[in-house]
Amino acid sequence: MTWPEGIVARSITTGDAPAWADLLAAREAFDQDGENYDASDLLEELEDPQLDAERATVGLWSGDQMIGYAKIHPARTVVDVDRVSVEGTVHPEWRRRGLGGALMRWTIHAAGEQHAATFPDSPGEVRASAKNTHEGSIAMLRGLGFEEARYFFDMKAPLDGPLQSFETPDGLQLVHYDPSFDEALRVAHNEAFRDHWGSVPRDPESWKTHVTGSRAFRPKLSYVVLDGDTVAAYALGYEWAADTAVTGIREVYVGQVGTRRAYRGRGLARAALATVLAEGARAGYQRASLGVDADNPTGALGLYESLGFVVHSKWITFRRAL
Incomplete structure (x- = not known):
């Protein structure tokens, strides 16, 4: 994966939890999704014994600031389709520079590798969610070949x-x-x-x-x-x-x-x-x-x-x- 010049991309470690929490706080202040996390919440995620953070996460850095991230959630069992859920965001001050699309392409690639390694004999799909008012995210997903599958209410x-x-x-x-x-x-x-x-x-x-x-x-x-x-x-x-x-x-x-x-x-x-x-x-x-x-x-x-x-x-x- 090629990232813009000056941006460092690497997997997320436990020591990154405070910077990750700062990124998510900036996202929530701008997007108002009703999702708040502190560093302890994120540390708990990273300490999940079933998470291979080296392969399932990526953080984007500008200096010591995390400006974007993505994470995949591989399925542990398959009933009909191997669904690999993905998540991610870009800091509001760094949006409209192609970072969101780059992160989603990373998740598609990582999900494909995960599927090939775990359940290659089953149909596979990558799954992402967006609030219905986030027109930019919806347009990006559609542009990358995603289709609407289901609706959920909070x-x-x-x-x-x-x-x-x-x-x-x-x-x-x-x-x-x-x-x-x-x-x-x-x-x-x-x-x-x-x-x-x-x-x-x-x-x-x-x-x-x-x-x-x-x-x-x-x-x-x-x-x-x-x-x-x-x-x-x-x-x-x-x-x-x-x-x-x-x-x-x-x-x-x-x-x-x-x-x-x-x-x-x-x-x-x-x-x-x-x-x-x-x-x-x-x-x-x-x-x-x-x-x-x-x-x-x-x-x-x-x-x-x-x-x-x-x-x-x-x-x-x-x-x-x-």
């Missing part, structure tokens, strides 16, 4: 008004998350999302790293519905300290909500999610948020709207065949 709900509660059916228990049934929860999540677009099963290491082992995970704001030892439904809460520091609003992010097929239609996810919201309000959180596939096959959008969530922003997922 939804928010205030926690300062009356909150609903729901009873679980006889024989089922609604309880706090506990590490003792973490593996049963992982199995339930994989089964619940088996029919969702782009979803692949979580292996134990990935689950512990990104879901219940994340520093943002809040066990006291996470609930599961149990049928004996079986996890029937669940709603898991998270808190991003960087968001609170920037916005001044304590927000509980509901990262995962699901119900196993055999238990659907009984209001179990509704009960778990409503309890997360009520507990969040009692703990002093001012708002809740979550993301949802606009074409979610289980009718999740209607569930969230009935609990007070409204669409805050819209995102487009693009794909390009490898």
